[in-house]
Amino acid sequence: MTFSSIGTSIKKARPNDKGWRQLLRDRKESNVGETPHDVKRALLNIVHISDTHICDAQSPARVECLDRFADPHHPLSASIGKLVGTYRAQEMLTTQVLESMIQAINQLDFAPITKQRIDTVLITGDLTDNAQQNELNWCNTLLRGGKLRPDSGTSRQWQGVGDFFYSEYFWNPSGTPKGERTDFPRELYGYPIIPELLDAVRATFFATGLTKPYLVVHGNHDALLQGTIVPDEHLRTVVTSHEKIFELADFEAIDALQKVSEIGPAEYPSPNSPKTREVNADLGRDFLTFDSWNRTFYNEEEDNGITFDLLGSARKYWRKDFEHITILGLDTVNPFGGWQGSLDREQFTWLKTQIEELRTRYVVISSHHPLQDLYNNYTTDISSRVLSVEIERFLVSRSNVIAWICGHTHRHRMAYFGPDEMHGFWQIENASLIDWPQQGRVIEIFQDQHEQVWIANTTLNHCGEVLTDIEHLRLDEVNQLAGLSRVLSVNDWQRRGGVFSIENNEGELFDRNGIVVLPKRI
Template sequence: MSAPHLPSVGFATPPPLTLHRTWSGGEIVRTGREAAYRQLDIGGGEAHLLRDELAPGASRWRGAAGSVRGVRSLLCLAHVTDLQLADVQSPARFEFFNREFADPRFRDLVPVQRPQEALTTHAVDAMLRTLNRIDAGPVGSRPVDLVVTTGDAIDNAQWNELEAFLALMDGGVVRGRSGAHRYEGVQSVTWPDDVFWRPDGAGPAGEDLFRAHYGFPHLPGLIERALDDFTSAGLRVPWLACFGNHEALIQGVGVVTPEVEAALVGGLKPTRLPPGIDLDRAVEIFISGSHAFLGGDDRPVTPDPSRRPITRAEFVEAHFRSGARPDGHGFTEANRRTGTAYYAYDTEHVRLVALDTTCVAGAADGALDVDQVRWLEERLVEVHAQYETPDGTTVRTGHDDRLVVLFSHHGLDTLTNRRGVRPGVDGSDVVGAPELLRLVHRFPNVVLWLNGHTHTNGVRPRPHPDRTGAGFWEVTTCAVVDWPCQTRIVEIVDAGEGMLALACTMVDHDSPQHLTGAWAGGMGATGGIPVQATGSASPHAQVDLAALHRELAANVPWAGLESPLAGTVADRNVVLPIRAPFPLARAY
């Protein structure tokens, strides 16, 4: 691999592409028993890395002047995934599972709660404002055509979470509170558990685990400020939607049973594991009957009907709002009629195909059924002049060629769910990842698959098993909710000489390095964040909350600076060459 020199972006005030700057651990603010809490430092940029696994010899693109020559951008999009906007006061979030973090029997159920999660709406708002400032991709210089989301926009399959997501993306008032006017969640100083970070200070039993062991700060008033209403300007470009497991399932894992549906809008919130649960079967019990975990100690909270669970059909229907761009954010009238969430969307040069990989029968990993795979094959045939049958026979269609980008919540490595895509189905309708990969390889115009789910940056070549230089690239982007809290610009450019280049560039949201003014005092032992009496956070406060969200995420012991979530340099700013599957100049 080698790093090509790329053309300058030329921004007067550049948005924070990681080509220009990167974040790393900085000054120690406070030391806990096990680790230190750090602020973040800004370092130098990270140049694009050329990965030539699917196109050996592509380094010849680098000319004497050091730039990629002859580029003609065909599509520029931003990839946003795994926001996991959470109702942090929901009665049917089982945050107490975090106490079982070291128990391998709970590996697929934790973490439920994050120290920074009440601030995530502000981080998302900052990211959208940053994307609005990006006038063109750094390689092809094409304006951003659209934003593609790949699921888990919300956390717990709740209506009020979906309302917050749509207000952020389309513009409108973002409401962070539910239930009571004052916060009633697990980060309260009165909550009977010390496993959660308490920004307001020590509880009745003393310091919480995050303060004592990891040096987290006291920031009195933070949660109340974070939950204040604010107005989002929304995205200035069209955006496409996608259905993920957290849109469908409790905590992205458990089926919404009638008992859980009642608990969501009710007035009791569990605080401990109930007695008598078979912990060896904890995951299986939660998948099919998460209400079994409602039977332990609880405490009263304020009921709220807006916490009601949503179905896939309701998720789709909610996107058909006045002013949506495009109409339905990609979802179609066929989706409204059938209750499905997969569709095709054509840009000037590229067909985008959204897959629904969520298994509403339960469990976090994904699956596709035979009906959707049959539909996918039909949509691929429509944009291929020729393709292969399963036995290798070439079929000529008479159709015009178009490049194809797939996007979905799950990637190939997490399409492992065999429960059956629909409740009550035994799994016989499920198409596994190997079969799906063979299908995609029969259609050479598929050059890219975008996805999320793992919260980790990753770039993988998917070479054709029989043809050297053929195949597609699979690109997984990290979560906004977790470190490194980034999104990704993806460009498809005609690089000439029968080659395409897929250029990927990570984007940080544009918020300060450190808290400013009165906010900074909260990093000590006694200072705090003033609670605004008006109930409407100022723009300055929103920016600081976004900065604090990133800093908190960086210090989470299992998912911060020292975790693998950011990926390697080969998973972030990369140029991915691939041979064009048809003559681009003739087709476009």
């Protein structure tokens, strides 16, 4: 097994005078918390990854120009007071990162503590970044294996920000064109020049494909434009058009930011005089339809929760029974807009019915949003949305619910919800594959001789190279590009200290590698 795998650690080197940090290999992190003395029975072994954000970074629907208002050097960043999230320097490398993580998962023959096989890979939402069909197709090819060219528009040239649209607000890896000023990422924050990178990220490679069964959960970026805005016919025209906005006047950009909210509704910018440039249109960029998700992931040869009766349906929640445990996969996306989540009444009724039927079995809940982020109550329907308080009240009244596995926050975190040790569950939030630290985890659920239930977590790094010298980067190797993405992510200039510090994503050691125990409940 290579270095970049189970339990190993990657640390940050000291920053240079512009704050740029290289990454270094470090010793293996230990598990912390309770100490199991024996393993009588392995109940379920899961590899958990989340928020892959497979991204068509050349899409005309993307509004990267809004992101500059969160730059620390921007005069309005303090008044904006939040991350915008419409642009990342590493967003054109998402397919290479997922491929590299799949390689790491495939190397896992057994879970580290129980020494038993992995039962499933669980991917908790935001598989795509912009809810586009081509993004979902790329993701599906990566999971299944096959030839992949992560490109759109035209193969002749890159047509996204960072080159085709030169702006000092974005990282331009090819350098500064004659007559332009050096971009802020290179001038102020130490970002490198990597000629030909934007050709390399679009090059064809052969995806390995997962060798283990996998389950997928629906996320807000899998349904909404940039995870927030409901696609309509106008936006379908925008995303498949030959024109892309690359700059807005400040007052129009600020107005657009004020119309985007964690709770719906949310509106796409409608500026009067944007700066645009012609690009090659691509119908493959169209937004996903109500049944695209189920059609993509249905597999008649393997029970992955998406059954035949869900084809042609908008329902994206499911049940998967294993030998000892059942996973209930929820769809926490609010289809009316906003990036935070909630449930519809029909789904909540289904959830309660399932848990009652399963009262003699242990149950694991899985969703994209964590429980505390289920407060998006916006709806245009006559029926109200179900929020976290009501959901938690029901779940902690049932002793068979032991864990909730989720993503969305892009951070590692473990927390217990419940009034006592007999009623409640451990919520396990995982970091993303687009932001630092780009990790998954192995979750092992097992019993000891007293039938206590143990939940053990061990972080998993992807196989991207730990690059110590970017000048010698090999652009034709997927794992080199994945390693580049990781070092770009740790150097995000908007997250160098303060309330949005990139270190928040790491969590504490317990959040990454914690082991907890629950008493026998059933």
